[in-house]
Amino acid sequence: MKIKKQQLPDKSGHYGEFGGCYAPETLMGLLIDLEKEFQKIKKDKTFQKEFDYYLKEYAGRPTNLYHAKRLSAHLKTLNVYLKREDLLHTGAHKINNTLGQIIVARRMGKTRIIAETGAGQHGVATATAAALFGLKCVIYMGAEDVKRQSLNVVRMKLMGAEVRPVESGSKTLKDAMNEAVRDWVTNVHDTFYIIGSVAGFHPYPVMVRTFQSIIGKEARSQFLAKEKKLPDYLLACVGGGSNAMGLFHAFYNDSSVKMIGVEAAGHGVNTHAHSATLTKGEVGVLHGSKSMLLQDKDGQVQIAHSVAAGLDYPGVGPEHSYYQQSGRAEYVSIDDQEAVAALKLLSRMEGIIPALETSHAIAYLEKLARRVKGKASVIVCLSGRGDKDMNQISKFV
Numbered sequence: 001m002k003i004k005k006q007q008l009p010d011k012s013g014h015y016g017e018f019g020g021c022y023a024p025e026t027l028m029g030l031l032i033d034l035e036k037e038f039q040k041i042k043k044d045k046t047f048q049k050e051f052d053y054y055l056k057e058y059a060g061r062p063t064n065l066y067h068a069k070r071l072s073a074h075l076k077t078l079n080v081y082l083k084r085e086d087l088l089h090t091g092a093h094k095i096n097n098t099l100g101q102i103i104v105a106r107r108m109g110k111t112r113i114i115a116e117t118g119a120g121q122h123g124v125a126t127a128t129a130a131a132l133f134g135l136k137c138v139i140y141m142g143a144e145d146v147k148r149q150s151l152n153v154v155r156m157k158l159m160g161a162e163v164r165p166v167e168s169g170s171k172t173l174k175d176a177m178n179e180a181v182r183d184w185v186t187n188v189h190d191t192f193y194i195i196g197s198v199a200g201f202h203p204y205p206v207m208v209r210t211f212q213s214i215i216g217k218e219a220r221s222q223f224l225a226k227e228k229k230l231p232d233y234l235l236a237c238v239g240g241g242s243n244a245m246g247l248f249h250a251f252y253n254d255s256s257v258k259m260i261g262v263e264a265a266g267h268g269v270n271t272h273a274h275s276a277t278l279t280k281g282e283v284g285v286l287h288g289s290k291s292m293l294l295q296d297k298d299g300q301v302q303i304a305h306s307v308a309a310g311l312d313y314p315g316v317g318p319e320h321s322y323y324q325q326s327g328r329a330e331y332v333s334i335d336d337q338e339a340v341a342a343l344k345l346l347s348r349m350e351g352i353i354p355a356l357e358t359s360h361a362i363a364y365l366e367k368l369a370r371r372v373k374g375k376a377s378v379i380v381c382l383s384g385r386g387d388k389d390m391n392q393i394s395k396f397v
Contacts, residue, residue, distance in 0.1 A: 082380050230254055
């Protein structure tokens with residue numbers, strides 16, 4: 001396959017036909033200002049120095065690239081390396097993005113931070129960054145996810161954030177994002193919305209990807225140092241898709257490296273209870289951008305389902321849709337039972353308890369191992385740890 005040189009979105013925020021900025025008039029001025037500020041910081045050494053400082057001294061970067069020897073021996077055909085984002089402060093990759101965005105918010109003079117969250121990890125990371133810089137913080141979270149992720153709700157409140165349960169719709173991530181956008185429209189003068197994934201209005205998808213690209217940059221350098229070559233595969237779970245895009249981006253121009261994103265099949269992709277947007281979705285507009293979307297024949301957004309609250313979303317970042325359409329990445333799906341089994345497998349093989357989101361990527365290793373001829377190397381983005389999921393996991397142990 002011939003790989004076209006990595007493209008940033010065009011000036012209107014499009015990746016091919018995907019992306020864009022479908023925003024209410026009230027927000028357009030702010031989004032234009034945000035785009036200008038983002039363009040400035042990309043060239044600003046002062047910003048980069050501050051961002052790098054907090055990534056290293058506060059979040060705990062660089063994260064390890066760990067060779068999972070027992071898991072590799074179990075799989076036989078795969079040599080597995082885990083990019084340990086679970087070792088970061090707050091327990092997941094989300095802190096990379098929230099630190100970057102909150103520095104932008106301060107530069108723009110915003111004094112109030114809002115965010116949406118599903119699994120709660122983005123909410124915790126946002127509350128953490130807001131506490132670090134002394135800013136007011138409100139987190140919107142679906143009422144169903146408040147129950148599923150009660151531990152993270154406590155963590156957010158401890159750091160001074162107000163957690164607002166959302167009772168509308170499916171009471172999950174999509175509905176939390178809806179309420180966050182309503183808040184933003186109302187309070188645009190002093191409020192900065194920290195979006196947690198590579199989704200939403202332009203410039204958020206490219207901004208989040210930029211802040212998360214440290215994952216792939218480190219992994220590429222670390223793997224080359226260990227193996228003196230590039231990996232054969234990259235593997236990451238995909239909901240909105242920030243951890244996957246963070247890993248994939250640095251390898252985009254390496255045509256020998258195959259990329260696989262793993263979505264949540266829930267109860268099965270042929271049921272109405274899944275979150276496999278790229279597997280079963282159609283083109284549509286949700287939360288400010290054009291991408292693949294789970295919708296019915298009338299174009300109404302369908303309710304998504306996953307055992308992992310962070311994958312329980314009917315849309316996906318527009319750059320992932322572009323990767324799929326162009327053939328640069330492959331997207332597959334793993335169901336709830338397979339994900340739980342993989343969580344147990346990694347826990348017992350390596351003494352590492354992954355988040356339920358990450359467990360979807362771990363689960364696909366078994367299927368990938370059967371596809372491989374000979375021996376192949378793979379980097380898995382271990383995007384988060386499973387502490388937050390203990391209430392749910394206790395039902396399966």
